[in-house]
Amino acid sequence: MTENEKRPGAPKSRAGQNLTALIMNHYAMLHDAAKDKQFVVWASISVPTEIFKGFENVIVAIPENHAAMSAAKNAGVPLAQQAEAIGFSMDLCSYARIDLGTELGDPKASPAGGLPRPDLLVSDTNNCSLLIKWFDIYHRLWGVPHFVIDVPFCYEEQKETDREWIVGQLRELVTLVGSMTGQAFNPDKVKKALARTNEALVHWKAFLALAAHRPSPITAFDTFAHMAPFVVSRGEKQTALHYKMLLGEARARIDAGDYPVQNERYRLLWDNIAPWHQLRAMKARLAASGANLVHATYTSCIGTVEGGYAHYPYDGRDPLLYMARVQNFSVCPYGLRLRFKAMAEIIGHVGIDGVVFASNRSCKVYSIMQMDLQRLIEEKHGIPTILIDVDHADVRKYDEESVFLRIEALIERIDQNRGPGARPYRC
Amino acid sequence: MKGFDALERALGESGRPVVCCFPLYPPLELFHAMGFNPIVLWGLKPFLASTSACDKHVQTFACSVGRHLTEFLLSGDVAGVDSVFFYNACDTLRNLPEILSRNMIGAGRQAKFYHFHVPMQGLGAGVGRDYFKGEVGRLASSLEKDCHVAFSNRNFQDSVEKYRKMRGLHAVLQERVARGQLGFGRYARAVHEGHLVPVEAAIDTLQSLAREPPSNPRREGLHRVMLSGIMPPPPELSDAIERAGLVVAANDIASMHRSFRHTPRFNGDVGDYYVDFYSRHCPCPTLLFTADQRAGYLADMAKDNGVEGVIFVGEKFCEYEYLEFPHIEKIFKQNGIHVLSLEVSIDDRDNVAPLEGRIEAFAELLGSEGP
Numbered sequence: 021m022t023e024n025e026k027r028p029g030a031p032k033s034r035a036g037q038n039l040t041a042l043i044m045n046h047y048a049m050l051h052d053a054a055k056d057k058q059f060v061v062w063a064s065i066s067v068p069t070e071i072f073k074g075f076e077n078v079i080v081a082i083p084e085n086h087a088a089m090s091a092a093k094n095a096g097v098p099l100a101q102q103a104e105a106i107g108f109s110m111d112l113c114s115y116a117r118i119d120l121g122t123e124l125g126d127p128k129a130s131p132a133g134g135l136p137r138p139d140l141l142v143s144d145t146n147n148c149s150l151l152i153k154w155f156d157i158y159h160r161l162w163g164v165p166h167f168v169i170d171v172p173f174c175y176e177e178q179k180e181t182d183r184e185w186i187v188g189q190l191r192e193l194v195t196l197v198g199s200m201t202g203q204a205f206n207p208d209k210v211k212k213a214l215a216r217t218n219e220a221l222v223h224w225k226a227f228l229a230l231a232a233h234r235p236s237p238i239t240a241f242d243t244f245a246h247m248a249p250f251v252v253s254r255g256e257k258q259t260a261l262h263y264k265m266l267l268g269e270a271r272a273r274i275d276a277g278d279y280p281v282q283n284e285r286y287r288l289l290w291d292n293i294a295p296w297h298q299l300r301a302m303k304a305r306l307a308a309s310g311a312n313l314v315h316a317t318y319t320s321c322i323g324t325v326e327g328g329y330a331h332y333p334y335d336g337r338d339p340l341l342y343m344a345r346v347q348n349f350s351v352c353p354y355g356l357r358l359r360f361k362a363m364a365e366i367i368g369h370v371g372i373d374g375v376v377f378a379s380n381r382s383c384k385v386y387s388i389m390q391m392d393l394q395r396l397i398e399e400k401h402g403i404p405t406i407l408i409d410v411d412h413a414d415v416r417k418y419d420e421e422s423v424f425l426r427i428e429a430l431i432e433r434i435d436q437n438r439g440p441g442a443r444p445y446r447c
Numbered sequence: 448m449k450g451f452d453a454l455e456r457a458l459g460e461s462g463r464p465v466v467c468c469f470p471l472y473p474p475l476e477l478f479h480a481m482g483f484n485p486i487v488l489w490g491l492k493p494f495l496a497s498t499s500a501c502d503k504h505v506q507t508f509a510c511s512v513g514r515h516l517t518e519f520l521l522s523g524d525v526a527g528v529d530s531v532f533f534y535n536a537c538d539t540l541r542n543l544p545e546i547l548s549r550n551m552i553g554a555g556r557q558a559k560f561y562h563f564h565v566p567m568q569g570l571g572a573g574v575g576r577d578y579f580k581g582e583v584g585r586l587a588s589s590l591e592k593d594c595h596v597a598f599s600n601r602n603f604q605d606s607v608e609k610y611r612k613m614r615g616l617h618a619v620l621q622e623r624v625a626r627g628q629l630g631f632g633r634y635a636r637a638v639h640e641g642h643l644v645p646v647e648a649a650i651d652t653l654q655s656l657a658r659e660p661p662s663n664p665r666r667e668g669l670h671r672v673m674l675s676g677i678m679p680p681p682p683e684l685s686d687a688i689e690r691a692g693l694v695v696a697a698n699d700i701a702s703m704h705r706s707f708r709h710t711p712r713f714n715g716d717v718g719d720y721y722v723d724f725y726s727r728h729c730p731c732p733t734l735l736f737t738a739d740q741r742a743g744y745l746a747d748m749a750k751d752n753g754v755e756g757v758i759f760v761g762e763k764f765c766e767y768e769y770l771e772f773p774h775i776e777k778i779f780k781q782n783g784i785h786v787l788s789l790e791v792s793i794d795d796r797d798n799v800a801p802l803e804g805r806i807e808a809f810a811e812l813l814g815s816e817g818p
């Protein structure tokens with residue numbers, strides 16, 4: 021347990037403080053810039069937002085980040101209820117409901133006061149297909165253009181023809197933004213932004229790799245929180261600096277022998293989006309029992325492609341080609357083979373005792389196939405797994421006691437695997 | 448597998464290898480021209496006793512369409528599935544191919560999997576069009592290689608004409624339904640069996656249905672409704688709709704009208720054919736690039752068919768449909784058309800009594816305003 025966890029309410033680490041400042045500044049900047057009539061793009065998380073750095077005064081808001089932040093700050097349910105009240109089914113993704121509730125209902129329930137109205141919507145089928153429909157609602161309602169980046173589903177290594185198709189679309193996007201803003205595109209600025217992202221990702225991957233240390237100086241919960249700068253401010257210097265700071269702190273924890281789960285006995289892997297409404301509670305309850313979620317597929321994939329573990333670096337050449345190539349970074353829409361590969365890589369690099377598959381009704385693209393993945397992991401790696409029900413942003417669909425009952429069963433199986441001398445575990 | 452024998456016989460008698468396709472708008476003509484019997488895995492519920500095989504692989508929050516097609520392919524009850532074809536669709540279906548292939552192989556049932564990618568940004572011009580033509584070409588080449596058959600324009604043209612005929616018969620039958628001469632439930636059943644048999648057998652069935660004498664002599668006082676959804680309502684609900692004095696004047700059902708509206712002309716280039724097929728396809732939430740056309744299309748359809756009310760048949764857990772419902776509902780209401788929204792889940796298909804009550808109330812509402 022870190023000093024912070026030993027003393028609830030103790031000040032955050034420097035990186036934690038920096039993260040808060042960075043995110044608060046980001047949302048304040050969005051509103052200020054929109055007041056200044058800057059060009060506002062709403063983009064989904066898989067859109068390579070460095071592309072907009074090729075223009076001046078184009079700012080980017082990420083509705084999924086806003087939804088995640090709202091859920092983490094207990095505002096998810098009231099915002100989702102606003103969407104449900106106007107006819108959106110409770111079966112829909114909770115990010116979509118939170119965002120639709122914010123924008124079509126009263127944005128005052130949002131911790132950031134909602135997002136400034138967009139001039140352009142850019143979505144990406146590599147997130148999921150649902151997201152296209154979600155953005156389409158704003159497109160129809162506000163008459164704002166909606167540009168869809170269509171990425172062929174990722175079942176294998178990206179084909180040359182698929183890459184060319186994505187590059188072609190990125191060129192069209194550049195043309196569209198250029199015509200809407202009346203500016204010429206500057207590819208050198210995009211190269212510079214990609215170089216900064218690259219630097220950020222080098223630190224990020226080094227930070228994640230520290231999880232191999234026993235005990236781990238990091239938790240998946242840290243990665244959930246600190247993925248935000250990558251999401252909202254890619255291509256910026258402050259993002260690279262943030263990850264450098266984060267890495268430095270984690271290294272210092274190893275030197276000081278100060279670990280988030282000091283008595284770490286169970287090293288777990290999380291598969292799905294972060295349970296935003298449970299970050300503190302779940303982390304604390306696991307830590308109290310010697311269990312640490314040391315990695316998550318959700319955050320480990322950032323900076324990689326197609327189930328690899330290593331960083332896929334920017335080579336400094338054609339920025340559109342690189343951005344097209346790294347469209348296959350996100351693990352969530354992979355096919356079964358690549359999802360398994362990604363998990364196997366993590367198991368090999370980090371050392372995992374058990375896998376928690378969070379079956380998430382909100383996110384079908386991430387969840388359907390987990391039952392087969394469970395079997396594959398158990399068969400090929402002999403690692404016990406569980407499937408728990410978690411909605412990433414709607415706490416109404418989460419039952420802590422039944423989840424921890426299963427986690428307890430997982431831990432018992434880990435103990436059994438270790439043999440008779442293993443200590444019993446209780447949550 | 449319940450009552451599948453007749454369909455299986457029809458497939459067996461044709462002597463062609465079977466390719467099972469999903470979702471609803473696959474390149475049927477191409478497979479047919481290459482010597483396959485393409486069938487579309489939709490509307491399988493009447494033929495399945497349970498979803499026990501699927502339940503080991505797919506969570507219950509997937510829609511019934513995805514779960515039933517998984518059951519169909521994994522239960523092992525169907526002999527002779529030689530190949531599977533899929534193209535990119537919703538978030539549920541995109542995850543199924545490898546689950547299916549892995550577990551079919553595990554059960555000793557080897558099937559070759561094919562797919563292509565339909566650009567969801569659109570096929571109008573330039574890169575999207577060229578990319579997609581490449582995808583069609585790649586599929587045709589794989590089929591040539593695997594089947595040891597060269598693609599032939601003449602065979603393709605023959606197949607196109609068969610599918611054109613089959614789709615044309617659907618227009619005729621829907622017209623008979625709209626005139627109150629044929630029960631919608633009966634028509635829907637013929638459509639769904641048609642998805643699962645050789646196109647030649649489907650044509651025979653539809654032709655004999657078109658020749659039948661009118662089944663419903665009542666023509667007066669019927670209120671004209673349109674049905675919209677991924678699947679038609681279960682048979683009991685279709686009957687309830689008609690018992691309540693409603694006639695299905697038009698349907699915007701994905702497995703029915705949306706599947707059959709358009710057959711392109713073949714100009715000698717199979718890539719062009721499918722560019723036309725998808726780019727001028729009936730708007731459907733699953734074809735993302737048709738989104739802007741859909742509301743206007745439905746409003747016109749309702750107007751052209753004198754529709755007084757629309758019944759949405761919501762497929763539980765279908766995000767595509769549910770994210771569009773509020774907008775479409777608003778458009779209809781603005782046009783003075785009443786809307787009833789029903790949700791049908793995998794189990795509700797066996798338990799329709801509460802939905803029947805809502806249909807009766809809806810019919811009374813339309814009745815209170817007069818035809």
Ligand code: SF4
Nearest residue numbers: 113115147148382383
């Ligand atoms: S369905 Fe999943 S991938 Fe899509 S927006 Fe929701 S959480 Fe994200």
Ligand code: SF4
Nearest residue numbers: 510512537677762765
């Ligand atoms: S009904 Fe909806 S969710 Fe189900 S397969 Fe069709 S498009 Fe996908």
